[in-house]
Amino acid sequence: MSALFEFLCRQGDSTLILGQRLGEWCGHAPALEEDIALANVALDLIGQTQMWLGLATEVEGAVRDADDLAMRRDVWDFRNLLLVEQPNGDFGQTTMRQWLFDQFHVLQLERLCDSADDRVAAIAAKAVKEVRYHLERSSGTVIALGDGTEESHGRMQAALDRLWPYAGEMFESDAIDAELAEAGIAPEPADLRAPWDVAVDATLAEATLTRPESDFTQTGGRSGKRHSEHLGHLLAQMQWLPRAYPDARW
């Protein structure tokens, strides 16, 4: 597998799995406006998935399409971040997960707009406009709930504490990242950590939330070496129909 293919799967798998997670809220969110917002963010992410995984199959040689990648691979072939496969929990936990990822996603896409690969730059330029909008909403909601009632503050702090060990994986760099950085295609994830820290600390301060002390991080999602047990359940839900009825059309 080429490094570029691997990178594109990492991009597309994270947006796909997070999109699927958000879709689980459809019809269940605490207010109609939130329900619609979550579904709209999910839609953007799944649209971005079609572009990333579509380019992945093009790079691979068009032996399969984006739907094949999404629906016919198993846990060990997925390259999404561990953070995005974590269960929704309550609305606070979903919002916290979204914000931690959105803040990273914006910084990453802004860098990818200057990619040496025109196709990558074009997808990033399209996606970053949508993701800035996502960040505006998720950071605003983190502040509103963090600096809200005693109940909402407690839940947001608990969500932050629970999800923090999954944040560090976004900034891990391996041999694939080094190869792409060398070619000018994508930034080293580690380089995004400092600007992310600055932005995250500013929002946490406004939200009156306390950043966890330990930066211990779980790892294994984007390398595919060890996903959490949650991904298998998510895939079973997402993939059962195309697997039970291969090539079904409607």
Added chain:
Amino acid sequence: MRAGDLKPRVADVWEWLDAVPDPEIPVISVVDLGIVRDVAWDGDELVVTVTPTYSGCPATSVIAMEIETALRDRGIDRLRIATRIAPPWTTDWLSDKGRDKLAAYGIAPPSPAGGPEACPHCGAKTVTRVSQFGSTPCKAHWRCDSCLEPFDYFKCI
């Protein structure tokens, strides 16, 4: 195109496309929306280049189908719809005619200030955002503080 037929002029094709309604906001056309980026003949094949609005907008495939149907009805048999994502679609590409039609329909047109300039129902300038998202990916949900009516705002991106 059948052999011997004259190829329709590109300007006529633009006019026909300007009669194809956006499936979600039928008062404006796909040309008003700014998503038709190019119309050109490639030999005897007509190529219509379309830029999607939002990545996951479910209307994108419907729009391609409606463009195809409208042009086939005009006798164009050899037709290709090409998708172009760069430069990305922006609400700056909405036509002035489209902006006027949106407002008349009750949807506040996009504004660089980040929110509607006025209530599309009564014209009052005092409006409040209800939600950043709305009934379709391209809209947000606002309310007028004067007439108290809710309305859609076409997001500015």
